[in-house]
Amino acid sequence: EMAAARPVLARAVLQQCLSARLQVRPPENGSEPEWVEIQRGLVIYICFFKGADQDLVPKIVNTLLNVKLSENESGEYVSLLDLPGNVLIIPQATLGGKLKGRKMQYHANIEKEKGLELYSQFVTLCEKELAANAKCMEAGVLVKYGTYGNRQVLKLDTNGPYTHLVEL
Amino acid sequence: EMAAARPVLARAVLQQCLSARLQVRPPENGSEPEWVEIQRGLVIYICFFKGADQDLVPKIVNTLLNVKLSENESGEYVSLLDLPGNVLIIPQATLGGKLKGRKMQYHANIEKEKGLELYSQFVTLCEKELAANAKCMEAGVLVKYGTYGNRQVLKLDTNGPYTHLVEL
Numbered sequence: 001e002m003a004a005a006r007p008v009l010a011r012a013v014l015q016q017c018l019s020a021r022l023q024v025r026p027p028e029n030g031s032e033p034e035w036v037e038i039q040r041g042l043v044i045y046i047c048f049f050k051g052a053d054q055d056l057v058p059k060i061v062n063t064l065l066n067v068k069l070s071e072n073e074s075g076e077y078v079s080l081l082d083l084p085g086n087v088l089i090i091p092q093a094t095l096g097g098k099l100k101g102r103k104m105q106y107h108a109n110i111e112k113e114k115g116l117e118l119y120s121q122f123v124t125l126c127e128k129e130l131a132a133n134a135k136c137m138e139a140g141v142l143v144k145y146g147t148y149g150n151r152q153v154l155k156l157d158t159n160g161p162y163t164h165l166v167e168l
Numbered sequence: 169e170m171a172a173a174r175p176v177l178a179r180a181v182l183q184q185c186l187s188a189r190l191q192v193r194p195p196e197n198g199s200e201p202e203w204v205e206i207q208r209g210l211v212i213y214i215c216f217f218k219g220a221d222q223d224l225v226p227k228i229v230n231t232l233l234n235v236k237l238s239e240n241e242s243g244e245y246v247s248l249l250d251l252p253g254n255v256l257i258i259p260q261a262t263l264g265g266k267l268k269g270r271k272m273q274y275h276a277n278i279e280k281e282k283g284l285e286l287y288s289q290f291v292t293l294c295e296k297e298l299a300a301n302a303k304c305m306e307a308g309v310l311v312k313y314g315t316y317g318n319r320q321v322l323k324l325d326t327n328g329p330y331t332h333l334v335e336l
Contacts, residue, residue: 011333013181013331013333045329045331063267066270067267067270067271067272068270068271068272069272079270092329092330092331094330094331094332095331095332095333097332097333099231099235099334102234102235102236102247103235103236104235104236104237104332151327151328152326152328152329153326153327153328154324154326154328154329155324155325155326156322156323156324156325156326157323157324158320158321158322158323158324159319159321160319160320160321160322161213161260161320161322162260162262163181163213163260163262163263164262164263164265164272165179165181165263165265165333166267
């Protein structure tokens with residue numbers, strides 16, 4: 001594959017799941033951790049690079065919700081919106097790493113505050129798109145998401161993750 | 169990030185795990201499916217592109233086993249060999265997909281037979297490198313791997329996957 005010689009602004013890794021469970025608040029002072037959970041659908045690991053701005057958000061949301069990667073009951077591949085499936089969004093800054101010797105460097109990652117802003121917009125737009133979709137509303141599918149900046153403690157159950165990389 | 173304007177020959181996605189369980193033989197004629205399982209360590213999803221050959225295998229194995237991405241008991245990031253941790257290798261041709269409209273195309277993926285050959289060499293070399301490492305031998309860490317061409321039914325338990333992309 002010939003990689004394009006232009007800056008990548010966002011990187012997503014997609015995995016299909018039967019269910020997924022993500023910690024959104026760690027245990028503190030003896031309190032129980034808080035988790036979110038989805039059933040069948042798509043896990044989206046997302047990372048933004050320097051140069052990304054809010055114009056990118058609709059493009060990437062539209063791409064990820066409409067690309068035909070989810071296997072329906074007939075074994076056909078349809079979009080998440082057409083499945084319809086649930087969505088679990090995981091902020092994953094490590095995806096921005098670039099190998100340098102034996103270490104990963106994250107110099108191209110977006111600044112933390114700007115990253116949080118884009119991440120929040122990304123989550124909100126995913127929620128809006130699912131809420132605007134009749135099939136999704138009827139099926140009652142959900143968008144769940146991790147807490148930006150936290151350790152993303154994840155438990156994943158798949159019938160084949162069919163891992164895909166999408167860069168914009 | 170500025171992507172390099174040269175062909176990518178192999179793409180790996182790395183996730184840290186507490187445990188992972190992968191189906192290596194589906195249920196058939198009423199027989200139970202067969203699974204492999206690892207405890208703490210690294211899940212490697214691997215895909216080869218056209219143009220990859222056996223010279224690439226030592227490079228990518230060396231890179232993946234030595235990059236410092238695994239958190240030890242002190243919270244430091246060390247290599248898989250230094251952790252030492254177990255390895256679960258998952259062949260993942262979907263990683264070679266390139267977005268075209270609403271579909272993924274896999275034109276750059278290596279031919280299936282050549283891909284199987286490189287995958288087998290990749291597994292064998294991972295096994296050799298762990299077996300040649302005193303820490304790994306002492307700790308009794310394992311290399312497990314999926315069946316090339318199968319559906320990779322996976323269950324993953326993490327304390328944070330810290331998902332990384334490595335391309336060579």
